[in-house]
Amino acid sequence: MIAENKGTSFEKNEIGRIRILVTGRVQGVGFRAFVQQVAEDLGLTGWVRNLGYDQVETVAEGDPEVLERFLRSVQAGPRSSRIDDVQVQWEPPLSETSHFEVRYR
Secondary structure (H helix, E strand, O other): OEEEEOOOOOOOOOOEEEEEEEEEEOOOOOHHHHHHHHHHHHOOEEEEEEOOOOEEEEEEEEOHHHHHHHHHHHHHOOOOOEEEEEEEEEEOOOOOOOOEEEOOO
């Protein structure tokens, strides 16, 4: 199931921000490393972290079209994962990081 809040429209060359909460078998399967690699490959900034049992949260900023590609990759996850639910929220960019990192709380 995917819940999306797409109330944001973007102008050309504008930076977007997406927050994604993934529930399922996403811990102990390389999910955070997968998300970090995809984000770095796409040139996005932000972070990913575990949230309690079977949940991972990620925030990414960049070109909105690239963020859409990032979202599709996160929804698919690595082969060893199982995605049960994805919640998506589009937010105003904060430019809080200059790279993409794994956070530990």
